[in-house]
Amino acid sequence: MDLAVVLAIQVLYAIASLALISLGLAIVFGMMRVINLAHGEFLMLGGYAAIVGTHLGFGLWVSMLVLAPAAVGLIGVVVERTIIRFLYGRMIDTMLATWGLSLFLIGLTTFVFGNTTVGISAPFGALAIGRYRTSAYTLFVIAVATAVLGGVYVVLRHTRLGLIARGTMQNANMAAALGVNPPRVYAVTFGVGAALSGLAGGVLAPVSGVFPTIGVAYIAKAFITVIGGGAAIVTGTVSAASLFGTINQLATFATTPVFGEVALLGAAIVLIRLLPQGITGRFFRRGL
Amino acid sequence: MKVNRRAFLNGAAATAAGLAASGGFSASARADAPIKVASIHDLSGGLDIYGKPMVDALTFAVEEANAAGGLLGRKIELLSYDPQSNMQLYTQFATQAALKDKVAVVHGGITSASREVIRPVLDRFKTLYFYNTQYEGGVCDRDQFDTGVTPAQTVEKLVPYAMKKWGKKVYVIAADYNYGQITSQWVKKYVQENGGEVVAIDFFPLDVTNFGPTISKIQAAKPDFVSSALVGGAHISFYRQWAAAGMRTRIPMASTTFAVGNEHIVLSPEECNGMLVCYNYFQGLKNKTNEAFVAKFHKRFGADYPNITELAMGTYQGFWLWASAVKKAKSVDRMKVIEALETGISIDAPSGKVTIDPPTHHCILDVHIAEVKDKNLVVLENFPQQKPSDTAAVCNLIKNPTDNQQYVIKI
Known part of the structure; x- marks a missing residue:
């Protein structure tokens, strides 16, 4: 029984962390069709922002929940204005440009911080469940993921800002004819996507640590989740993260971590073969 | 200029002598x-x-x-x-x-x-x-x-030391490539030779960052200590998550790789104090x-x-x-x-x-067992002149x- 509760928490945590690392990418890819290969580095920069903020004395919470998204969001806007905006509709060129950006950011971070960066430990301490113990911070990550997903849903569904964003992505010319400034919407959307990546990087920093190449560990899973989820941003991310997170954790627990990773990748291949448009291409089609 | 046979031969000889001389010259330059x-x-x-x-x-x-x-x-x-x-x-x-x-x-x-x-x-x-x-x-x-x-110089010393200190039931975790695969077998050999038992060996691909299920598995197996051969930046998160689950003070750990990448400086003392390692050199x-x-x-x-x-x-x-x-x-x-x-x-x-x-x-060469203590490696025991x-x-x-x-x- 204790074990079942611990396992349930871990499955929820896997889903939450997958959703967190994918959401920023889902917004940028799902709404703007930009394949951002520097997404992993945005997460990495979020982690560094949290660590630097904490070491500068801003406090863990402010650094993680405010500084990290603000800093990376700002970087996102700069990147959109200087690189991405010239490449809309040229998917291959964007991939090349963002891949270059990813290498540049890794190099720059190594140059500035070196490769021995003192991390931050997870707050809250441990949580005992019967004979088992797990980190209480796990529950915090689940809560943050839920709040962020809920927030994005509400903004997109119920605010004027969300309506304009969705309208511009669907038909930029029509939106422009109705008095919207599409380049501004693009810049803001890209910035929001980057800020959410920064938040995810900051929140996960105490769990996974921060070093210049950590993005590599995230990016493949983020892409698999976004592609598996399909066109709808929130529903797609949640459904794909739930599917892959559950499979990954249960397979890891039942067998070994190697098979856990294999099961996740295997599930992704089968899913894309059966549902080339992702989960929301077939189910929850009216989702968002 | 008119070139006759004699002039040509003279020229060729001069060139050849020049080549030989320069050859000799560059050979002497090579020595410097x-x-x-x-x-x-x-x-x-x-x-x-x-x-x-x-x-x-x-x-x-x-x-x-x-x-x-x-x-x-x-x-x-x-x-x-x-x-x-x-x-x-x-x-x-x-x-x-x-x-x-x-x-x-x-x-x-x-x-x-x-x-x-x-x-x-x-x-x-x-x-x-x-x-x-x-x-x-x-x-x-x-x-x-x-x-x-190599393992006969380090693992052979580290495993009995840790077993004497903590107990005979060992859980092994290692990176999934030739180093981790072979080293975990050495750990198993020395545990068995010292009358102990390896309850499980788990391998991790180098980019795994979520160790939650493994930490639960280790808790369920209740070993006396964990032996780690994890490698690279992503694996550092294991020690973080282990400490966050409150396990560092409950199940101790020995490692054949820890601190080689300065993990003891990246992690906080609360996350890795008490870990045992065995190497040739400590600062x-x-x-x-x-x-x-x-x-x-x-x-x-x-x-x-x-x-x-x-x-x-x-x-x-x-x-x-x-x-x-x-x-x-x-x-x-x-x-x-x-x-x-x-x-x-x-x-x-x-x-x-x-x-x-x-x-x-x-x-x-000499090997030493050391303990991680507040971002330092404190040498506990010396083993002089170990053979491979x-x-x-x-x-x-x-x-x-x-x-x-x-x-x-x-x-």
């Missing part, structure tokens, strides 16, 4: 030309936490040798290649070092995978090769020298050679240099073993240097006395000089 030493270590990508300190140590050693007048009256030039944690680049740079730059020796390779990539290349092009990393043992190749420690070793070395090193690289690692010291000692052999052979010729090394050459290094073991081309008995069981290059393979020792 610097001796080239290649370094192939990852300075970027996921393995740079290991590579950077190794290259710093090699740079330091070369500067030290040049300040003392070089070798055989010639300066030493260090050519540093960065394979960017990419195996393909290892092949490319090893070929370039051997054929284009014609180096006297290659120091390089960090993971066992990278070593097995460049070893055949350097064999084929007859270039002397030093591998300076602690590894799983068993490489038997006359062209190569291994200056790092805090108390002997005169080491104290002088550390002071000089800090003068060169700054007093805030995080930590001189095991791998950095392996590289430094590897260079000086080679350099002493060159002095002894009075030549940088590959075969003459190998023969000089095979006399069982020995140096007084910061880690203590380091001697080449001629039959295996590995080293006889694992490799010695299968490899004898004096009897079989043409042997060339990595033995996977049957356990």
